[in-house]
Amino acid sequence: MNVRSRRYALAGAATLATLGVIAVLAPWLAPYDPGERVGPPFARPTPTHPLGTNDVGQDLLSELIVGTQVSLLVGTVAAVAATVLGTLVGVLAGYARGWVDTVLMRAVDVVLALPVLPLTIVIGVFFGPGLLTQISVIASVIWAGVARELRAQVLSLREREHVQALRVMGAGGVYVLSRHVLPAVAPLVVPQFVLATKTAILLEASLAFLGLGDVTAKSWGTMLSIGYARSAFLTDAWLWWIIPPGLAVALTVMAFAVFGYALEERSRPALRDASRPWPRPRQSPRPDRAAPAAPALLVEDLAVHYRSDRGAVTALDGVSLSVAAGELVGLIGESGSGKSTLAAAALGLLPPAATVTEGRILVTGRDLATLSAPELRSTRGGRVGLIPQEAMSALNPVRTVGSQLAEAVRAHRTLDQEQTRARVEELLALVGLDPDWAKAHPHQLSGGMRQRVVIALALAGDPAVVVADEPTSGLDVLTQAEVLAVLVRLSRELNLALLVVSHDLPMIERIADRIAVLHAGRLVETGPAADLLAAPRHPHTRSLVEAAPRLRVRVPGGPR
């Protein structure tokens, strides 16, 4: 749990604890018995009655304090009932699947689709006002939400490989459920309970307001109900009769909500770990002092640090690398070597936690650090293109291939519709795809075709430099070969400076003119591909070359 969400959880918990204490000590805290007439009716606030009195002369402050009891009681009891029922149904449906799931979830869907308040009102009216009615009515409508949430969690857990692995090992349903599923789901039940309580308290207030509460049990809702019936909100009395109980409800519900969401955020790593989308680019007053004959991509003495909980971590240290026009350079690095950081830095797309502490990156002679935000934007795509990792999900699923290409084209050039269409077709032809695919959505394409589209996108702005970060990950060897052939052909045809970043030496070997080896943030060796493979100088390079999986070159019919 990060610091901020822990702080919210604490604030929420502290508020709830205070409210709990007030509820328990209410009889002693309240200055008067709220059921007794202790002053004139409709009295304005006085030192003896800080919130005045109601229509029969009962003390409003005492009502407010005692009201905490009913509101919290109804809320928590209804939420406990709903959470227990919802958890049982959700876990059972998610785990059993099949007809059990179908039947249970139809019931859940039906309850969720029914209008909550009208339903509670209809049931409440028939069974008469009263605490028990309120609690059961509220519980009977909010369990379904809990069930739905927990079923979704159990289902996704079930499909995880580590749970499937248990089934392969021959584990029975009871074993998987009790040892793995329930312990994993338990932390999710707590936030569900807290959020259910929040809903229950709001519903209780609404029911009480509509006169369906227990009239003898004073709650915040009944206070507001009577205040409304006596038109207190049309007079000055709204300040002391209407505002306080409403604020009390809001405060309680908010405390539950903040506490619940903080807990939920903790139990959902996906939400917690999501980083801020993107930072402002680092501004530097340094003038652009590029040499005219500079290579298309020049990385000079680059150092990048990441901020982390345990202080700064060095991702790159003193890295210098150049890629000339028409050259294909392969950057080899194992996981954690900093190769993806280098790829991101070349586009000025470092994550927020990363800072360039030393050195600079020149793209076609322009120092990325000196560029303004609009200049940096036109550089991306226009001077340096990216073929990203995870190419399978690098396309927007809800838009056609053509519209995404057209957009990338127009980001850098003002073209009319006809010109744009022509350029899109040209780009598709460039990567060996029929122009008709422009009308297709990404999910209609095969993996290899999608990767070709991603390459076309990187080329849309006519960049001089292209950085490909693991361009063949997730593709089988046959598709890999096709994609590599496209890359090699394009680097020649378009005279691109192409930097291919990968952990796969055999793949890089097949395409690179020069190879650079990155190890623990440092460039340990750079050289022409053939030389480096034939006579690796650095021990790390040597071990990479030796360990690389490759087929022995075959002599047809020869001995093995």
Place this chain on the structure above:
Amino acid sequence: MALRVGQYALVLAVAATINFALPHLAPGDPITYLYGGTEQGLTPAQIDELGAQYGLDRPLIEQYGAFWSGLVQGDLGISVEHRQPVVDVLAEHLPWTLALVGVSTGLSVLLGTLLGAWAAWRWGTRRDTAAVLSVLAADAMPGFWIAMVLIAVFAVQLGWFPSYGATSIDASGAAWLTEVAQRMALPAATLVIASLGGFFLLSRAAMVTVLDEPFVRRARAAGLRDRRVALRHALPNALLPVYTNLTLALGAVLSGAVVVETVFAYPGLGRLIFDAVTVRDYPLLQGAFLVVTVGIVLANLVADLTYPLLDPRVRRARPALEPA
């Protein structure tokens, strides 16, 4: 799709069956619920006679059948309070609720989604935190309380808006429209404040997830403007879960409408439900509940039918592999 339609038919059937079952399950004599019983000045003999008239002496299953055949013919019984068919009473009040709920849902979806997306864009910053806390606070306030506070401030203290009703009798033409808009302002604002939270949280969570997707990074790498990346790439994907969760949201807005219409004396279904509760007009209450459910089901059906417009992946058959 056939499955979804079946699902909704089931929802309606369950709602109708709840209506039929409640008078029988609840403590007391069903006639009490249908006609107000002795409270309405009926003698026990009259109650028996009415019971026979309503077929209450017949087997339950026959009564259930009769109930359905009545339902199919649009017979929801007679309102005790209004002394006319429930259907007529509902038809008179329905348009106001449709207008109010329509306007409020539209505004609330629009504001909630955009604000949620904006907060996700600023994820983890002070502005995001401030937005989340304000929305949680708005979400925590009971709708009827917001209504009373708005009336106290804007109608009573400042006198900017009228505090009750939907229109005035003497207005017509353009003046009538202005009048309607003026009188809808406060109730609509209340509903928007009370129901904004769900859409905000949903859209913020969806947007945070989408912003992490590789295609968003790729779009930025292509040199697109941040606003374009957000509006044309991230938002359309983040909208999908918001759209599919319209069910829950609509239920919330309608629930809010019941109490809010009550406070503003707005002549819609919500106010009708409140009045029906006060005088225990059971047939009217059941009819209103049924109509509200039908409304929600229809809205969801429309959402389901139009979903493929937003998500091309579900438009054509694709081999979604499931073990056979």
Place this chain on the structure above:
Amino acid sequence: MTAPVLAVEGLTVSFRGRAGPVRAVTDVDLTVRAGETVGLVGGSGAGKSTVARAVAGLVRPERGAIRVDGVDLAGLGRSATRRLRRQLHLVFQDPYAALPPTRRVADVVAEPLAIHRIGDRAERQRRVADALAAVRLDASRYLSSFPHQLSGGERQRVAFARALVTRPRLILADEPAQMLDASLRVAFIDLISELARDRGVAVVHITHDLALTERPCDRLVVMQAGHVVEQGPTAELLDRPRHPYTAALVAAASGAPIPRGAQ
């Protein structure tokens, strides 16, 4: 010749698609003997993972027989099936997803023993230490680690140790090296086949990359679009592929430079 540990005959698997059933695997035959490593190779969509999942019981076959040690998996009672499950294990592709995130390595590796109620505490500890040693992990260093503290290669070794701990007769490894750094792949596959030979375990190694099959695999079975198109001893098949698809796979894995065209 020993009796085969795994004998698959006429295996056919279909999935439910939106437009009717989709055939993933058609009439596949496969035999693996004790101590033998068989490579099941093909591009994506060839159906090779589906074969493994059917054998592991995660997917129900439409037709065909799967025999482990001569016993047909179909028509076995629940407890007999569970006993048979001890005899086979599936190692998944993704070492990050295949281990439960909240358990320590000691518990992860011991889990199959707990499921099948094998041995007492001491016996389990001994077997876990033995399995970790077999995959060359230092038990004293790793026993109390959580999976997230390990590298991809270490995790995959832990997953493999878990596969070994019940002393199974058959291990199915589905692209077990795919998520590892290229330089670790060969060593990991070699480790699997070496242990198979030493312990007399039958191994099915599933991969799309023939470069990972040359040393460890005794025989290769090539699949394309759900069918077996060619099979034979590894060296023979790599040297003289008869089917054009096999030839294409060999060419793709041979690491031949991509033609650069006119400069």
